[in-house]
Amino acid sequence: MTRTMLRVIAVTVVIVSGFGQSVVDQTVALSAQEQPKQQEVFTPIDQLPPQEQLPAAPLLVGAYVFVLLTLFGYMFMMSRRMTVIQREVDRLDNDMKRSGRS
Secondary structure: OOHHHHHHHHHHHHHHHHHHHHHHHHHHHHHHOOOOOOOOOOOOHHHOOHHHOOOHHHHHHHHHHHHHHHHHHHHHHHHHHHHHHHHHHHHHHHHHHHHOOO
16 A cells, blocks of 8 residues: 555544544433423424424425436546547557557
């Protein structure tokens, strides 16, 4: 391994370990807080106050948009790479034909 790779691995380990410690600290802090009293009966969502309702449609649409944009971006990158590879194959084919190696 090169020194650069070792440095990248070391920095990644330091960042991940720091992130892990902050997650543990947050979990301990949240568990120390008083837990809200659970509801005893079922309440339909349309009867809940607005601050307790979670809008599902924007989250679902956002997830689909993210996945589709990621997919199209990946397909665009792959098509560009395939174009470059096809040009290189065509060039090599022409070079072989010119040199007489069919």
